[in-house]
Amino acid sequence: MPSANVTLQPSGKPLLYSIPNELILEIMKLLSPLDASNLALSSQRLFLVFKGSKESILITVLQRLPEINILLYTYTAHKDESHFEFMLCPRIIEYLRENFTISLMELGGASQEFPNRRPLEVPKYTLTTQDIEQIWNMAKVVDWWVEKYPRLHWRDNSEDRRCLRGSEVARVRKAVARWWLYAKYHHGSTFNRFSVFQPSTWTVDTRLHHIRLMPTSEINELWHLWRLVRETxxxxxxxxxxxxxxxxxxxxxxxxxxxxxxxxxxxxxxxxxxxxxxxxxxxxxxxxxxxxxxxxxxxxxxxxxxxxxDSETLSISLSKVLGERKIFRDVQSWADMPQFGIVDEDRPSELHDTKWLDDAWPDGRVPPLPAHVPFFPFDSPSIVARGDDGTETFFPF
Incomplete structure (x- = not known):
């Protein structure tokens, strides 16, 4: 017998069965990866619609995610790119279907954004359906953090907690993806590259490279996320x-x-x-x-x-690049630096701070210093702090 909570048609079938498959398909394409997957698993009818147009749904949803390019970089990262000259260089990424090819990342004018690098062969990646499914699962992880973010941000004042607005969701998504990209290169064991020294201001460093590619506004947003990660x-x-x-x-x-x-x-x-x-x-x-x-x-x-x-270095890299931007812009005090948080309440009026929204260093290098900084000393070498996993037997050195 049908559940009392299910709305039935006069024929006795659930109302869901009267919705055309084409409309269900369009609805799925408007959802996040996690929501689309959950909807597909909610009934056999929806699962069959999802399965029948799986490629189309996955590609359509992924292409409109604000963090898709960062996820593509993370997914295609490999050990040959662990050197500064090769790291995060422009690439071509395509998805090959039976009858045609879908471009996920084009070279475009990116080659002009790397004027200081010697000519390199542009890497090209052709993704399979299995690759797309793995990137889809990565996006579902980002969805999880978006859902959890309000509880983390308003942990101590739950009465102020609310759902994130669309612009705030986009900031969380990009910040989480940036964290993931940095972690893959510099925190995990995938690349096995470890420098005993911390990142140092103005130096050529792959860790700073990741942050310099971002405008100051997005660096601040990642910093706000990173503070919540630390508390969590x-x-x-x-x-x-x-x-x-x-x-x-x-x-x-x-x-x-x-x-x-x-x-x-x-x-x-x-x-x-x-x-x-x-x-x-x-x-x-x-x-x-x-x-x-x-x-x-x-x-x-x-x-x-x-x-x-060892311990994490992302917090050090963020502070070093923010310090570079402060000096580069001839800002006298940290109090004069705009604080671009993720939620709207933590952001200044962007009408008065537009210069911080588009000031990324796309080559990952420090541009020629302006006249007010004729010379700036490098930081003194500092060792990356040794890690501690909390075991009872702890050695301080």
Whole structure:
């Protein structure tokens, strides 16, 4: 017998069956990857519509995502690009179908944006349906962070929590994708390139290269996201229930940060776990949030044997490039730098700060310094902080 909550047609069939497949298909193409996938799984009829036009839905939805180019760079990244001269160079990416080819990334005028690089053979990638499905799954991870973002941003004042507006969603999506791209090159074990020194202002550095490619407004947006990631890792992943508090109503469990009472050790642990990329951190927040410390540590060490080797460098790279932009623009004080947050309440009037919206250094290099900066000393070499995964046996060196 049909459920009492299902609206039926006079024929006795659910109303859903009266909607033409063409209309269902158009609706799916307007949804996010995660919503489209969930809708397709909600009934056999919808699943068959999705399956029958899967390629068309995936390509249409992916092409309109604001972060698609960043995801394409992340997906096609390989070890040969780990050198500065090759990293994130323009590329051609196509999807080959039976009867025609769909261009996902064109070279266009990108070659003119890299005037200081020696001529290189433009890499070309032809993606298969399996590749597109994997990029679709990456976009679903971004969807998860978009959905979670309001709870993280308004964690301590939930009465102000609201849904994100369209422009705010786009900022979150691009910031998460940028974090993922940086993490793949510099935080994981995929490329196995490790510099013992921190990024240094004005130097040729692949870590700074990733940030210099962004306008100042987007660097600030990534910085706001990164602060939330730090708080989330601290409170939801690197804190465990270790104390039972007795009270009149019974008892509750107190979450104790890992390394609490050991100086700055908790901050070191958090900076180590911030090396997880968006997909990895989503997994641990979904399955290991506030679990016993030993269980989480064991799981991470199984995936990343050298996880405790070093701590994250994204925060350093962001601060160094923001410092470069401040000096380059002859801004005297940090208070005079606009703060472009992700939510509208954290942003200045863009009408008065348009110069910060289009000031990326597309070659990843520092452009010729203006006259007011005839010479600026490099930073003193500083060692990247050693990591700490929270194990009981901790060696400070």
């Amino acid at each position: 890792v601290s409170k939801d992943l690197c804190s465990s229930p270790e104390k039972v508090c007795h009270c009149k109503q019974g008892y509750s469990v107190e979450l104790v940060p890992w390394g609490a009472g050991e100086g700055r050790r908790h901050a070191k642990i958090v900076k180590t776990y911030m090396k997880l990329d968006p997909e990895q951190l989503r997994y641990y927040l979904s399955h290991y949030a506030n679990w016993k410390k030993s269980v989480t540590i064991s799981s991470v060490s199984d995936i990343e044997p050298n996880f405790a080797r």
